[in-house]
Amino acid sequence: xxxxxxxxxxxxxxxxxxxxxxxxxxxxxxxxxxxxxxxxxxxxxxxxxxxxxxxxxxxxxxxxxxxxxxxxxxxxxxxxxxxxxxxxxxxxxxxxxxxxxxxxxxxxxxxxxxxxxxxxxxxxxxxxxxxxxxxxxxxxxxxxxxxxxxxxxxxxxxxxxxxxxxxxxxxxxxxxxxxxxxxxxxxxxxxxxxxxxxxxxxxxxxxxxxxxxxxxxxxxxxxxxxxxxxxxxxxxxxxxxxxxxxxxxxxxxxxxxxxxxxxxxxxxxxxxxxxxxxxxxxxxxxxxxxxxxxxxxxxxxxx
Amino acid sequence: xxxxxxxxxxxxxxxxxxxxxxxxxxxxxxxxxxxxxxxxxxxxxxxxxxxxxxxxxxxxxxxxxxxxxxxxxxxxxxxxxxxxxxxxxxxxxxxxxxxxxxxxxxx
Numbered sequence: 001x002x003x004x005x006x007x008x009x010x011x012x013x014x015x016x017x018x019x020x021x022x023x024x025x026x027x028x029x030x031x032x033x034x035x036x037x038x039x040x041x042x043x044x045x046x047x048x049x050x051x052x053x054x055x056x057x058x059x060x061x062x063x064x065x066x067x068x069x070x071x072x073x074x075x076x077x078x079x080x081x082x083x084x085x086x087x088x089x090x091x092x093x094x095x096x097x098x099x100x101x102x103x104x105x106x107x108x109x110x111x112x113x114x115x116x117x118x119x120x121x122x123x124x125x126x127x128x129x130x131x132x133x134x135x136x137x138x139x140x141x142x143x144x145x146x147x148x149x150x151x152x153x154x155x156x157x158x159x160x161x162x163x164x165x166x167x168x169x170x171x172x173x174x175x176x177x178x179x180x181x182x183x184x185x186x187x188x189x190x191x192x193x194x195x196x197x198x199x200x201x202x203x204x205x206x207x208x209x210x211x212x213x214x215x216x217x218x219x220x221x222x223x224x225x226x227x228x229x230x231x232x233x234x235x236x237x238x239x240x241x242x243x244x245x246x247x248x249x250x251x252x253x254x255x256x257x258x259x260x261x262x263x264x265x266x267x268x269x270x271x272x273x274x275x276x277x278x279x280x281x282x283x284x285x286x287x288x289x290x291x292x293x294x295x296x297x298x299x300x301x302x303x
Numbered sequence: 304x305x306x307x308x309x310x311x312x313x314x315x316x317x318x319x320x321x322x323x324x325x326x327x328x329x330x331x332x333x334x335x336x337x338x339x340x341x342x343x344x345x346x347x348x349x350x351x352x353x354x355x356x357x358x359x360x361x362x363x364x365x366x367x368x369x370x371x372x373x374x375x376x377x378x379x380x381x382x383x384x385x386x387x388x389x390x391x392x393x394x395x396x397x398x399x400x401x402x403x404x405x406x407x408x409x410x
Contacts, residue, residue, distance in 0.1 A: 028360055033352045034374065036381060085352040088345035089378035090385070096332060096345060098379045112383065 004051030004064070004071055012065070016058070023052040033085040042084060127178035127187035134159075134191055138198035141165045142208070142230050142255050151189070159191060163256040164206065167195040200228060206255040206262025212248075213269045214238060229253040229264045236266060244270035305342045307333075310350060317354055325353055330371060 005012055008022045028034070030044040054071060055061045063069050088094055134149065144163030150156050157176060165171075170192045177187025202209045208230055218225065222240035226233045229250060236248060246268045254262025273280070311317055325331045326340075331350055333342045342350065353371070356362045362370060391402055 024360060031352075031355065031360070033355075034370075036378065082351065083344070083348050085345075085348040086378075088348045089375075090381055091345075092382070093343075093345050094378050094382060097349070097375050112387070 002047065002051075002071065004055045007047050007051040008055065010055075014055075016056070019052070019055055023048065023056060027052075033089070036086040036090060125181040125184045127180040127184060129177045129187040130189045132189065132191045133194065135194045135196055136161055136165075137196050138201060138203075139230060141167070141193065141195040142201075142203070144256070149191075157189070161193070165193060165195070167193070169193050201230060203255065204265075206257050208254045208262065208264045210264070210266055211269050212236070212266045213271045214242075216270060216272065219243065219268065219270045227264075227266055230255070238268065242268055244268055305347055307340050307342070310342050310347060313347070314351060314354055316358060317350070322350065325350070328368070330368075 005014070008019060008026060010019055010022045014022070026048045027045065030038075030041050030048055032038070032042040032045055035041040050071065053060070054064050054069075060069070064071070089097065130151070132149075132151065134147075136145065136147065140147070140161055142164065144165070145161045147159040147161060148156060149159050157173060159171065159173075161171075170190050173189040173191065175186045176189035179186050200210050210228070212225065212227060214223070214225070218238055219242050220240070222242070223238045224235050225238060227236040227250070231253065234250060234253065236250065238248070242248075248266045248268065250264040250266060252261045253264035305313070307319070307322065311319055311322065322331070326333060330353055331342070331346055333340045333346050335341070353367070356367055356370060357364070391399055394402075
């Protein structure tokens with residue numbers, strides 16, 4: 001039987017405090033229940049306990065030092081056969097003490113749920129959607145367009161903007177979102193489209209509205225003028241005597257739609273010359289005196 | 304199975320009050336049979352361990368709660384691993400070899 005001083009790693013002159021300290025340190029390192037994977041722990045722990053049983057007790061230590069007792073003699077008295085906890089905890093019955101410490105559902109900490117994820121947990125879920133916002137030009141939205149877009153993750157997708165797309169509309173790219181869990185389908189990518197305003201065109205349902213500035217002469221005498229539409233320039237006939245605010249309809253030149261394209265509505269805006277000369281003013285005033293007319297009549301405002 | 308009295312007799316230095324406290328803290332989970340409290344072999348070994356930790360190794364109560372929590376988690380993982388090992392054992396040789404290779408060195 002090994003020397004107790006040697007087992008505890010202390011000198012023969014060690015003080016009781018030093019002996020106790022050495023014992024505690026070694027016992028913590030060797031308690032079999034705290035070191036379930038250490039096959040030698042139990043034997044070491046027993047040896048440490050036996051050694052401390054002798055040298056940790058002043059009387060026994062004196063008897064041992066004088067050769068009255070040996071290490072093994074004391075050991076048999078102190079060490080009844082005992083079952084350590086680890087053999088129970090390692091067995092199926094140890095399940096009993098798994099629960100009490102964690103607040104969460106015990107299955108959350110299940111090693112196999114992590115390892116085999118979906119299959120064990122029988123979890124199937126559609127992947128999460130990814131949401132993007134992007135801006136397109138007015139004409140792209142109205143006429144439709146193909147856009148190549150680079151996503152945040154570096155992936156490139158070809159986005160087909162359908163003709164007639166409205167501001168704030170969302171395009172759904174099926175299966176382009178995050179992967180699903182288990183057998184779950186991947187999520188979608190949702191692209192919310194913002195349509196930039198256009199300098200000339202305004203949208204009103206499937207109609208396009210714009211304003212056409214005309215001269216007094218064009219308004220009075222009529223004219224054929226080129227007008228920009230969403231699909232290019234067309235000739236617009238201004239009827240003779242068209243007043244300011246007249247709305248002329250270009251049929252089928254509005255927003256394309258399945259039910260038939262909308263119209264383009266052109267509002268005439270009569271514009272005076274930048275600098276009206278005296279002659280012109282005099283002529284108009286004299287003409288008005290001979291041919292008075294009442295533009296505010298319809299609104300009930302006295303002239 | 305052991306009653307409380309028997310258990311107190313088996314562990315020298317363990318007092319009824321202390322044992323009751325451990326039960327109250329949920330550190331030991333005996334079953335109850337009417338009025339009687341019954342400790343199975345696992346409970347007894349656990350009481351012995353807690354006694355060792357608290358009175359032999361002088362681990363204070365607040366630290367002991369942490370020690371027991373970690374210990375219980377360790378044993379749970381050990382049992383899980385053992386089940387996993389048993390499942391691996393049932394796999395064809397090539398599957399086991401592939402797993403062993405992947406896990407590497409140990410063993």
